[in-house]
Amino acid sequence: MFRSPKGRLAAALTGTVVAAFLLGSCEAGTRPATIADLIPAPGAAKEDKGPAILDGCRSGTTHTEAWSCVYGDPGSEQTVVLWGDSHAMQYLPPFVRLAQQRGWRLVTMFRGNCLTADTPYKPNCDAWRANAFERIEEEQPDLVVTSTDTGNGYALWQDGERLTRDASEPLLRAAYARTLERLEGMTGDRPGGVMVIRDLPRASFRPPDCLLENPDDLAACDFRGFRKNAPGFDLAAARQVGGVRLVDLSDIVCPGGICSSAHNDMVVYRDMTHLSATYAATLTDWFGEQVGSLP
Numbered sequence: 001m002f003r004s005p006k007g008r009l010a011a012a013l014t015g016t017v018v019a020a021f022l023l024g025s026c027e028a029g030t031r032p033a034t035i036a037d038l039i040p041a042p043g044a045a046k047e048d049k050g051p052a053i054l055d056g057c058r059s060g061t062t063h064t065e066a067w068s069c070v071y072g073d074p075g076s077e078q079t080v081v082l083w084g085d086s087h088a089m090q091y092l093p094p095f096v097r098l099a100q101q102r103g104w105r106l107v108t109m110f111r112g113n114c115l116t117a118d119t120p121y122k123p124n125c126d127a128w129r130a131n132a133f134e135r136i137e138e139e140q141p142d143l144v145v146t147s148t149d150t151g152n153g154y155a156l157w158q159d160g161e162r163l164t165r166d167a168s169e170p171l172l173r174a175a176y177a178r179t180l181e182r183l184e185g186m187t188g189d190r191p192g193g194v195m196v197i198r199d200l201p202r203a204s205f206r207p208p209d210c211l212l213e214n215p216d217d218l219a220a221c222d223f224r225g226f227r228k229n230a231p232g233f234d235l236a237a238a239r240q241v242g243g244v245r246l247v248d249l250s251d252i253v254c255p256g257g258i259c260s261s262a263h264n265d266m267v268v269y270r271d272m273t274h275l276s277a278t279y280a281a282t283l284t285d286w287f288g289e290q291v292g293s294l295p
Contacts, residue, residue, distance in 0.1 A: 039267070042211040078104050081145070082108045111128050144193065197247050253275070
């Protein structure tokens, strides 16, 4: 893995993520999981975020440079960009594995709590977004994969006053549609050149904490996932922009609307809105099917 644009060799994948990759190919045992079986341990799950942070691939909240890392084959003629806030960063483990399997050049750019919808939000975030757009355009990628938080954090500002989240929703839909249109242009306007991973159903509590509180009854921590500001500006914008591929993990993570805090000996959610890197790595084959063959 190479850190770019400076080209420094960065840290290798962490042991946690390597273990996650191995878990992705293993079948669950027949014995019901106990809290002692779970990977990661629920008490440590909040730190199971994948390689991006240790590898220096996430721009800090005070930075405007679009820090990036390159995984897979740096010399490949096929480039995939994974870009967005922490809701995009959670999918790095399966896409690193796909890049290794398929010989892609995977370029990543992340910044937590930063709106990727093309509208004024916060100065540092807006500058980071502009720099990321410039970098993606330079890459001329075969595929851009992106995801965004659709919760209450992204309330917009107008004329110096902060709008309510409800009042922001139609503006966010239009702004995210502009982002997707720009990304399409950067991929040559090829149908399917932009993939949006719909924001996940979320929990009303911290699943790892529930597991700690119910060590002998992990099923007690199953929950009905919900979406704030449903259906979400990501879904609305993706439907508006022709050629964008929308993928939705709801039926995988929350079949029938019920999400598991732990599944197949793994902690699924590391907090209320993010998957653990260990569980995310097991989605590699599913994401591979969604991507298909690059042009």
